[in-house]
Amino acid sequence: MRAIRVATFGGPEVLQVKTDVTIPQPADNEVLVNIKAAGVNPVETYIRAGVYKRLPPLPFTPGSDGAGVVDKVGSKVKRFKPGDRVFLCQTVSGSYAEYGTVNECYTHPLTAALDFKQGAALGVPYFTAYRALCIKAKIQSGHSLLIHGASGSVGIACIQLARSRGLTVYGTAGSQDGLDLIKKLGVHHAFNHREEGYEKRIMETSKDKGVDCIVEMLSNVNLQKDLDMVSVNGTIVVIGSRGNVEISPRSIMAKEANILGVMLWNSSEEEMQETVREVVKGTESGELVPVIGKEYTLEEASQAHFDIVNTKSSTGRLVLIP
Template sequence: MSVRSLVNTVMRAVRVTEFGGPKVLKVDKNVPVPKSSNDQILIKVHAAGINPVDTYIRSGTYAVKPTLPYTPGKDVAGVVEEVGSNVSNLKKGDRVYSMAATSGGYAEYCTAASSDTKLLHSNLTYEEGAGIGVPYYTAYRALVIIGGAKAGDTVLVHGASGAVGLACAQIAHFRGLRVLGTAGSQAGLDLIARNGCDAVFCHREEGYATKIMEATENVGPQIIIEMLANVNLERDLTMIAKKGRIVVVGNRGSTEITPRLAMQKECIVTGMLLFNATQGEMDEIDAAVAGGMRDGWIKPHIGKVYSLEEAPNAHEDIINNKGTQGRLIFKVSS
């Protein structure tokens, strides 16, 4: 299909016309195909990733609210359909992934910032490509840049079976760390054991923290990557090694901690938000991810695939699941 014919056509896209629960997500079959600006590209979307932040934005509780109506989603994988006049790093027909869908990724086509759109290696499918962006970039920044991970360290990925957790485990394993991971189901434990975790623990089991400490000879992990701080932060403070680092990646509420635990450990507790990354950090992550795709150690696990019409179910599942297992995605086109 030519660029000119695309401009005057319509597409299917998930639209939000009011903030609220998952049911506000509705497919509209007559949304105009967006037009890329000079610095953007137009992507024919094959798959789109689903992130927890998508649900916060949809509910209207996120700090930044988009103008209604809007199409959710930032993570996509597909084929470049059109390039802006200032774009030199990509061309029509390139297989790409992006976490910068500017017109919304839950759609048949989306515009994206060319600077934040990268080539998708042939080792990965489009579905896997939709699992790279936010999960792997978040994991790398949390573990390596903020967490200061180095070969020989022990890292505990607290909630390792989700998309970011599995990315952390794969990156840590590749970089020579000893990886401990927790999950909430036997299927989740089996999954993280196959994806880089040297020892696995069920965080629904009473006394699991004691087992983690025994596995570290009661020293504790040097790094903890925390996916649900409002539930686990106090426990993390009891486990972290002296002068260790707890990096909070996920949180869904307030919590109460005992500051003396931090005093005793002289540990650092820090939050991490991917979009605070500097350009230099993003360049470092780009290079690491490109190498991981090429060499085969980056391999997103797709937990469940949805159609665009199943968007309400997808948003319900990503928040209220009984045991996350990998990345949730929309399959948009074949």
């Protein structure tokens, strides 16, 4: 089969297409999926570069998320059969490939309303958004939420989840296309995080009370701004960070703020079951509908890795079509 193989950690150019990779065979508890689309997550660029805490042994095929059709199942698999449409989160053999093996517990039914590209955009982004908002921040109807970085994949998932649960949603994007998208998705108040003074406008919109909860995609840039914008007793959820930041602990005191971290892979089995159940339910009710930013061929995987880190105008998930 065709697949991306990484033989050495490094820049985007280490993502090499190979055409003679052996199709993996599913173990007893695994499903073999013919992958029609793979989602590209920022974490895969950190892993490829060799700077992430958990690294796979070399050589490897990258990719956690994908969607496709079940080709074969292991002898102990109960919930799936060949021909089923599924989406995946955390593959065994990597999703940047024509076929991949996945543990049955990380294989989920893909509703007919979503295509494979949308299915590939569900796993990490929607599961993380659910963990941040519902398991960690415990959002409540009537509360206000700022999604700092709403135009990317996790941000879009947060918009849709928050709207489905009755919150007043503030969101930021870094371009006009991003702003148009998040408004279309139902953000009540949209701001450009590249515009001077947008924090002041967020405060004015909240009548200087601040927002009850903030989910943060770039904490190394924004954590102090968040402490300034969160309401008294409010909550900041750190989802993404690409470096260090200096903050004033005095603002944490003054706001009696809660700062929570999220790491999807820390989910307990029960939390993951709840997360999957609620996300699948949301896709079936039509409340959760992933948005695709751009699609790439396997040959363009290096470009996709470059773009996901360097773009200043996110408009949804980048996907690879194997």
